[in-house]
Amino acid sequence: MPHSTQLHPALGPLLRAVRARLAAAGIADPALDSRLIVEHFSGTTRAQAIAEPGRMVGSVALAAIEAALRRRVAGEPVHRILGYREFYGLRLSLSPDTLEPRPDTETLVDAVLPFAKATAERFGECRILDLGTGTGAIALALLSVVPAAIATGVDISTGALATAKRNAEDLGLGGRFNALYSNWFEKVSGRYHLIAANPPYIPSGDIGNLQDEVRDFDPRRALDGGVDGLIPYRIIAGEAEGFLEAQGKVAVEIGHTQQSEVTAIFAAAGYRLAEARRDLGGNDRVLVFER
Numbered sequence: 001m002p003h004s005t006q007l008h009p010a011l012g013p014l015l016r017a018v019r020a021r022l023a024a025a026g027i028a029d030p031a032l033d034s035r036l037i038v039e040h041f042s043g044t045t046r047a048q049a050i051a052e053p054g055r056m057v058g059s060v061a062l063a064a065i066e067a068a069l070r071r072r073v074a075g076e077p078v079h080r081i082l083g084y085r086e087f088y089g090l091r092l093s094l095s096p097d098t099l100e101p102r103p104d105t106e107t108l109v110d111a112v113l114p115f116a117k118a119t120a121e122r123f124g125e126c127r128i129l130d131l132g133t134g135t136g137a138i139a140l141a142l143l144s145v146v147p148a149a150i151a152t153g154v155d156i157s158t159g160a161l162a163t164a165k166r167n168a169e170d171l172g173l174g175g176r177f178n179a180l181y182s183n184w185f186e187k188v189s190g191r192y193h194l195i196a197a198n199p200p201y202i203p204s205g206d207i208g209n210l211q212d213e214v215r216d217f218d219p220r221r222a223l224d225g226g227v228d229g230l231i232p233y234r235i236i237a238g239e240a241e242g243f244l245e246a247q248g249k250v251a252v253e254i255g256h257t258q259q260s261e262v263t264a265i266f267a268a269a270g271y272r273l274a275e276a277r278r279d280l281g282g283n284d285r286v287l288v289f290e291r
């Protein structure tokens with residue numbers, strides 16, 4: 001382990017050394033990643049790094065930081081190494097079976113939040129169906145801000161469902177979250193005020209061209225939307241009506257080139273576009289439909 005002896009045990013120099021190694025390896029944001037890795041494995045905070053740069057880090061933590069550094073330099077995304085990612089202010093555990101939730105998906109939560117709140121006020125509850133729930137990100141974000149909401153998170157991955165359930169419990173939302181193993185609507189029952197989905201939407205043939213960090217670490221079935229990337233939208237548009245309350249809404253995340261095609265798929269199934277939103281990067285990202 002030639003490098004392990006080079007990591008300085010004092011917090012300030014340690015952070016600088018980790019950052020320099022990440023920068024030398026061409027990592028895109030070495031300042032952020034070094035901070036995330038050092039804070040997580042040493043149990044220190046950003047404030048401590050600023051106020052106490054001489055604070056000593058123990059040898060067990062240093063070895064863990066060295067191991068994390070090597071994984072990051074080898075191309076593993078930093079949140080996979082940490083085992084969690086923040087989404088809508090919630091700390092969500094990841095597993096090999098879950099997509100890493102992305103900030104772009106917070107756009108969907110923001111888009112449906114006023115409707116979920118208004119529904120909860122009007123009816124005393126808001127029933128949410130999150131199709132392809134992964135870590136539970138969309139459902140749990142909504143539950144965390146709408147206390148009268150309840151959610152069913154559907155997934156075809158039992159591993160993802162186990163992670164979503166654990167996240168719900170860790171966040172104190174387990175009593176309002178139901179994890180359901182189902183191929184889209186197959187095992188779903190009841191009616192919902194809001195059906196939300198961030199389905200796989202990459203055309204199968206494009207998966208090989210994705211960034212390494214996505215292609216090699218996000219599960220394929222979280223990415224692959226079939227030959228044209230639109231198959232899950234056709235299923236959701238075709239079947240949602242049987243599970244939607246009168247005046248309910250269907251909200252989907254889309255790939256940035258898919259707005260007109262997805263709108264046409266929903267229009268053919270009897271929906272009109274109520275709202276379209278762009279993500280923080282200015283890309284078309286979320287469509288909200290009603291009947």
Ligand SMILES: C[S@@+](CC[C@H](N)C(=O)[O-])C[C@H]1O[C@@H](n2cnc3c(N)ncnc32)[C@H](O)[C@@H]1O
Pocket residue numbers: 098099100101102105131132133134135136137138154155156157160182183184198199200201221222223
């Ligand atoms: C793009 S990921 C979204 C995960 C999460 N909702 C998020 O936004 O971070 C798509 C999810 O759909 C799930 N999925 C794929 N095919 C499915 C199917 N036929 N039925 C139910 N879920 C499916 C995947 O396992 C994956 O968790």
